[in-house]
Amino acid sequence: MTPNSTARRRTADGPTGRRKVSGPARRRLAAGLAVVCGLALVQSSTAAAAPEPLASDVLFSGEEQVAPGVTFRSFTWETGHGSTQGYVLEADLANPLVDLGLLHRKTVTEPTAISALADGQGAVAGVNGDFFNNTDEHEGVEPTGSAVGAEIAAGEARKGAVPDGQRFGPGLPEGTSTEDVFGLGSDRTARVASVRLEGKIETGHGVLGVDGLNQYAIPVGGVGVFTEAWGTTSRVRATCGTDTDRGAPCSDTTIEIVVRDGKVAEVRPEPGAGAIAAGDFVLVGREDGVGELDDLKPGDPVSVDYQLAPVGVPEFRFVVGGFPILRDGTALPGLDDQALAPRTSAGASADGKRVYLVAMDGRSQVSAGLTVSELADLLKRSGADDAVNLDGGGSTTLVAREAGAQHVTVRNNPSDGRERPVANGIGIFSGGGR
Structure with missing residues (x-):
């Protein structure tokens, strides 16, 4: 395997080689959020089972170049249940200066604000990642702060996925599991797949x-x-x-x-x-x-x-856990169509060369939120191919550098009024500044 292999053979004497072995199995917001000459209207409609019909198109505005190949936009959607405000980061992987990576601390049990993770690793932008264990459910046992799904960073396997019944977040769509991930392959293609x-x-x-x-x-x-x-x-x-x-x-x-x-x-x-x-x-x-x-x-x-x-794709250079909401441009059945909340999503264009990271404003702001089903419909009608839903609610955070800045700033309005420490995130890097 290559140096970026997700495999790792070790004894206490250190790495001794790599091999693929059998073991227990656990089980792509590919979004073309289009903007044409500054402002663009993208026709959208809600999923059939959404609680109320959507009232208007999506208005995209405020395009800003964060770095070569990386843009930031905002959008407003007047839905049947209120106005929703959101933000989009687009990364062009055809640009050799652009890269993606996992935002993380040294250990998997150190929840940290996304802005701190991005600045610590030199990312120009990013969003929060996977759902995580932040609830004390067992007497005398504190939450670990670690993520539900798998993590790979710079080709290194950091953690695996917990059993489906041990996860946090909305119910899983049929045919998905905690093994599902969003990531970047060794072929510099972003995709949704699974890792075992x-x-x-x-x-x-x-x-x-x-x-x-x-x-x-x-x-x-x-x-x-x-x-x-x-x-x-x-x-x-x-x-x-x-x-x-x-x-x-x-x-x-x-x-x-x-x-x-x-x-x-x-x-x-x-x-x-x-x-x-x-x-x-x-x-x-x-x-x-x-x-x-x-x-x-x-x-x-x-x-x-x-x-x-x-599973069935090239090796990953980085992955973060998240459950699919779109597959081959089709919304998955069984997506939650009742609960409104801020949402965070990640995906890629059909060819995997454009990545879209999306986050909404929080409930404490003038933003009604979306159901997971509405989110899938929004992204599908915007050109998404495959997509995953990431941790939402108070965790939803999008950060990006402003022109000339050396540090990121929070661009959405988190529900808690401030950033929530989270288990991990997705970072966009520019110019090899990893």
């Missing part, structure tokens, strides 16, 4: 599958791998809930194995907390996963091999 965690744990007693990677929820009966990218946050939450019930009690059958220098260093009866040293692994098992690990003793050899494998 594949891996194995080799011990002197046999070979185990990898069921989780730096996730706030491990599948029932599974074994999860945690690395330094997890941070210092407790790993107990990973053993709470079930694959179908996020709020179910935490498991009382658990084990944790610390692997250092390619050998078992410590065996614990339950998940712990604290930093994981570079090169070390912590293996957490629950239910049947305990039986797969409880023969291990200090000194036993262990190696860990994992990757986030793309």
